[in-house]
Amino acid sequence: MPVDIKNFLTHFFVTGYPLIYGADASIILATVAILFVLTYFKKWKWLWTEWLTTVDHKKIGIMYLIAALLMMFRGGVDAILMRTQLMLPNMHFLGPQHYNEIFTTHGTLMILFVAMPFIFALFNIVVPLQIGARDVAFPYLNAISFWLFFFAALLLNLSFVIGGSPDAGWSSYPPLAGAEFDKGPGENYYLLSLQITGIGSMATGINFLVTILKMRAPGLTLMRLPLFTWSVVGACILIIVSFPALTAALALLLIDRVAGAHFFTMLAGGMPMMYVNLFWIWGHPEVYIVVLPAFGVFSEVVATFSKKRIFGYTSMVASIMVITVISYFVWVHHFFTMGAGPGVNSFFALATMAIAIPTGVKVFNWLFTMYRGRIRITAPMLWTLGFIPNFAIGGATGVLLAVAPADYQYHNSYFLIAHFHQVLIGGTIYGMLAGMYYWWPKMFGHRLSEGLAKHAFWWFNLGFYICFMPQYALGLMGMTRRIYTYPKGLGWGPYNFIATVGAYMMAIGFVLIVANVVYSAFYGERDTTGDIWDARTLEWSLPSPAPHYNFAVIPHVDRRDAWWVMKQERKEGKTTLDLQQEPIRPIHMPNNSGRPFILGVCFFTVGFGFAFSWYALVVLGFLAVAVLLLVRSFEYEDSHYIPVEEIKETEAAYGRL
Amino acid sequence: MATTEESLHIPSHSRSKPLEYSTEDGALRIFGFWVFLVTDMLLFSCFFATYAVLYRHISTGPTPSAIFDVRGYTAETLILLTSSFTSGIATYEMRRQNKSGLITWTIITLLLGLSFIGLEVSEFWSDVVSGATMQTSAFLSAFFTLVGTHGCHVSFGIIWITSVLIQVIRRGITPVTSRKVFITSLYWHFLDVVWVFLFTVVYMIGGMY
Ligand code: HEM
Ligand SMILES: [Cu+2]
Numbered sequence: 001m002p003v004d005i006k007n008f009l010t011h012f013f014v015t016g017y018p019l020i021y022g023a024d025a026s027i028i029l030a031t032v033a034i035l036f037v038l039t040y041f042k043k044w045k046w047l048w049t050e051w052l053t054t055v056d057h058k059k060i061g062i063m064y065l066i067a068a069l070l071m072m073f074r075g076g077v078d079a080i081l082m083r084t085q086l087m088l089p090n091m092h093f094l095g096p097q098h099y100n101e102i103f104t105t106h107g108t109l110m111i112l113f114v115a116m117p118f119i120f121a122l123f124n125i126v127v128p129l130q131i132g133a134r135d136v137a138f139p140y141l142n143a144i145s146f147w148l149f150f151f152a153a154l155l156l157n158l159s160f161v162i163g164g165s166p167d168a169g170w171s172s173y174p175p176l177a178g179a180e181f182d183k184g185p186g187e188n189y190y191l192l193s194l195q196i197t198g199i200g201s202m203a204t205g206i207n208f209l210v211t212i213l214k215m216r217a218p219g220l221t222l223m224r225l226p227l228f229t230w231s232v233v234g235a236c237i238l239i240i241v242s243f244p245a246l247t248a249a250l251a252l253l254l255i256d257r258v259a260g261a262h263f264f265t266m267l268a269g270g271m272p273m274m275y276v277n278l279f280w281i282w283g284h285p286e287v288y289i290v291v292l293p294a295f296g297v298f299s300e301v302v303a304t305f306s307k308k309r310i311f312g313y314t315s316m317v318a319s320i321m322v323i324t325v326i327s328y329f330v331w332v333h334h335f336f337t338m339g340a341g342p343g344v345n346s347f348f349a350l351a352t353m354a355i356a357i358p359t360g361v362k363v364f365n366w367l368f369t370m371y372r373g374r375i376r377i378t379a380p381m382l383w384t385l386g387f388i389p390n391f392a393i394g395g396a397t398g399v400l401l402a403v404a405p406a407d408y409q410y411h412n413s414y415f416l417i418a419h420f421h422q423v424l425i426g427g428t429i430y431g432m433l434a435g436m437y438y439w440w441p442k443m444f445g446h447r448l449s450e451g452l453a454k455h456a457f458w459w460f461n462l463g464f465y466i467c468f469m470p471q472y473a474l475g476l477m478g479m480t481r482r483i484y485t486y487p488k489g490l491g492w493g494p495y496n497f498i499a500t501v502g503a504y505m506m507a508i509g510f511v512l513i514v515a516n517v518v519y520s521a522f523y524g525e526r527d528t529t530g531d532i533w534d535a536r537t538l539e540w541s542l543p544s545p546a547p548h549y550n551f552a553v554i555p556h557v558d559r560r561d562a563w564w565v566m567k568q569e570r571k572e573g574k575t576t577l578d579l580q581q582e583p584i585r586p587i588h589m590p591n592n593s594g595r596p597f598i599l600g601v602c603f604f605t606v607g608f609g610f611a612f613s614w615y616a617l618v619v620l621g622f623l624a625v626a627v628l629l630l631v632r633s634f635e636y637e638d639s640h641y642i643p644v645e646e647i648k649e650t651e652a653a654y655g656r657l
Numbered sequence: 658m659a660t661t662e663e664s665l666h667i668p669s670h671s672r673s674k675p676l677e678y679s680t681e682d683g684a685l686r687i688f689g690f691w692v693f694l695v696t697d698m699l700l701f702s703c704f705f706a707t708y709a710v711l712y713r714h715i716s717t718g719p720t721p722s723a724i725f726d727v728r729g730y731t732a733e734t735l736i737l738l739t740s741s742f743t744s745g746i747a748t749y750e751m752r753r754q755n756k757s758g759l760i761t762w763t764i765i766t767l768l769l770g771l772s773f774i775g776l777e778v779s780e781f782w783s784d785v786v787s788g789a790t791m792q793t794s795a796f797l798s799a800f801f802t803l804v805g806t807h808g809c810h811v812s813f814g815i816i817w818i819t820s821v822l823i824q825v826i827r828r829g830i831t832p833v834t835s836r837k838v839f840i841t842s843l844y845w846h847f848l849d850v851v852w853v854f855l856f857t858v859v860y861m862i863g864g865m866y
Contacts, residue, residue, distance in 0.1 A: 240696055262716070
């Protein structure tokens with residue numbers, strides 16, 4: 001082989017680590033297996049027409065969910081690798097460079113490719129059904145958002161085997177992440193994949209805000225909106241106001257790297273603090289973007305499984321909006337130690353602590369809802385109950401971190417690691433899992449096994465405390481984050497060992513969750529009623545899974561907890577939402593389209609081109625994007641009507657006519 | 658959900674509304690576009706903030722006042738403001754169902770937009786040949802990025818408006834085409850507003866240094 005081709009190949013493909021060869025092999029095996037299954041069962045056409053080209057929000061939601069679980073697996077493997085490396089002092093399991101790459105991709109994946117798609121999964125699956133709509137405002141755009149996210153995730157994951165992963169931390173601060181100190185393609189991969197998925201997220205934010213503001217069923221006023229949907233309003237507003245800052249930060253850093261500009265270099269007048277500010281103007285709201293929907297889930301779950309209406313509805317709505325506003329004004333607490341001065345630090349310290357108030361309001365409202373309720377401890381309820389102590393501890397340590405002078409001690413230590421995992425896992429991930437168990441019957445028509453769910457919960461929850469509690473202590477003992485190993489004799493060994501055991505327990509919990517998904521697909525209890533939990537909001541008035549047009553007849557809403565009210569009225573003999581009463585009309589639906597998928601491929605091409613500075617690819621990708629946009633602009637036949645007979649047939653098959 | 662049978666969706670009470678708002682779909686998309694403009698405005702705000710922080714960081718390069726060409730940017734300003742005005746007239750003609758008026762004023766708008774881009778490109782070009790590139794200083798990085806992003810938006814707008822113009826020529830003024838004209842004109846006015854800030858912050862305030 002000529003030397004330059006060999007040189008190229010060894011740089012193009014990551015070589016030298018046994019773990020990477022393992023990854024190569026498993027990627028190839030998994031791909032071959034998928035191709036084989038699709039071909040063997042002749043599922044290609046089905047895959048394309050039913051999934052890849054779909055604009056149905058429910059299917060898009062399911063695809064988000066699958067992607068989020070897959071990425072959680074990848075991010076979880078990273079976590080396990082890191083914890084294994086830190087289990088004992090002076091370990092040689094991972095090298096320093098490899099460790100840097102792993103914590104970077106772990107953090108990036110968990111925030112942007114696990115938490116985000118997980119909340120978007122629930123947005124898509126739940127919101128239109130909860131507000132009595134047949135679709136989101138812009139279904140085609142919704143599909144584009146999904147495919148941008150999907151291909152961005154692919155791009156970031158590819159970096160592991162092709163070219164090398166980013167290694168400057170998930171926050172990617174320059175000048176460390178600048179061209180001078182970080183040559184390889186890894187950092188470019190980071191910038192491009194986040195940029196691409198960020199555009200998709202921004203579109204999702206716009207889409208769902210417009211959907212909720214403009215497409216509610218008649219009578220469903222804002223103050224009758226289910227609390228999950230309210231939390232989506234808060235999250236969407238935050239997405240809309242914060243993601244542009246991420247777009248700007250990433251774009252400027254990319255320009256620095258590929259065009260040799262001087263925004264953030266130490267030379268020619270650049271100013272790295274500019275990046276840190278822009279990044280956290282997005283980064284802090286981002287944690288509320290992912291936690292607000294979790295709060296929404298808890299509100300639904302607590303009300304349903306306590307058989308009571310939520311306590312303090314108005315204060316719940318108010319607290320969501322207060323959190324939305326305040327969380328936009330606290331970003332500096334991420335760099336108290338970087339020399340902003342006492343005035344600035346005090347302002348941001350106080351603003352940060354202020355968030356504890358509305359959050360406390362919510363926690364108390366959940367507790368008051370449960371008080372004297374007829375509580376059923378189901379899987380969604382377990383995760384909700386598990387969340388409360390987590391958030392109490394995580395919130396308390398958060399307030400400690402917000403004490404600016406004290407932060408000089410904890411900053412960038414394991415105390416911080418323990419804190420943010422406590423709120424991110426204990427808040428977002430618990431909330432999303434609760435939501436997944438809760439709405440699973442609505443998505444698939446069967447529920448997940450309660451027995452397996454309980455095992456999974458206890459493994460995960462106990463493992464969680466065993467993993468992260470020692471890390472508070474480690475932080476106070478001086479162990480800093482992002483170190484790949486530590487010497488003997490500091491007293492850190494036992495704590496790290498315990499933490500690693502906890503991480504393995506969480507891994508078992510995750511495996512049990514996935515096992516449950518597989519098991520229940522075959523043996524799970526079928527939901528024939530559509531309202532398996534005896535719940536309160538409109539999505540449960542539909543069959544499980546809902547027909548593709550959602551509502552044959554759009555419901556009229558005159559109270560909060562509309563579906564609960566309808567059920568009560570039905571019991572009293574007054575029937576509402578009776579299909580015979582209202583005439584069924586043809587339903588206007590958007591057509592499927594393969595273009596969103598292809599658009600994702602084009603953006604992937606652009607990203608890949610940038611990663612290696614192959615500008616021909618970049619230009620090609622952009623041209624293709626432009627063509628696709630033009631084609632869309634000239635498209636007029638993009639929707640159809642479902643005829644009345646078809647609707648009647650479908651409804652009759654569900655036994656509703 | 659654009660449709661050929663848009664008329665089915667015109668509720669009787671809304672016939673008095675402008676055509677572009679007459680369908681549910683049209684109103685939805687226009688509202689969505691307003692929200693999009695919020696995100697775009699925030700993106701520009703970030704670049705403005707960057708410029709405001711960096712415009713004195715000239716390193717060994719030229720100062721803002723040394724490279725700004727007063728006649729050039731004044732001409733650009735006048736041209737862009739005028740094009741916003743002509744785009745407004747185009748919308749007015751659309752509301753009056755005057756197809757040829759709409760087409761004429763749109764073409765004038767496009768020509769003005771093109772000449773704006775031409776001037777901007779020549780301004781950038783003369784900076785670059787005089788050695789003032791993005792790589793020279795943080796100030797120039799910020800300048801080219803901020804002004805260039807606006808320029809990219811204008812160029813994109815020209816292509817977009819052209820495609821809408823073709824649709825108007827082919828299909829006339831319908832609920833769908835009028836919506837598209839209206840949205841592109843919102844976009845165009847928005848770029849005008851951004852330019853007013855560019856003019857003040859970049860060229861006037863920056864030019865004093
Ligand atoms: C299975 C549970 C998890 C374990 C055992 C775990 C473990 C770790 C470890 C060991 C680190 C590296 C610390 C260092 O060396 O600096 C880390 C960093 C991080 N983790 Fe996790 N993690 C888990 C789940 C999550 C989840 C669910 C999220 C977010 C939703 C998350 C977000 C992050 C972030 C943002 C970082 C910082 C990365 C950086 O420093 O650049 N983790 N995690
Ligand atoms: Cu924060």
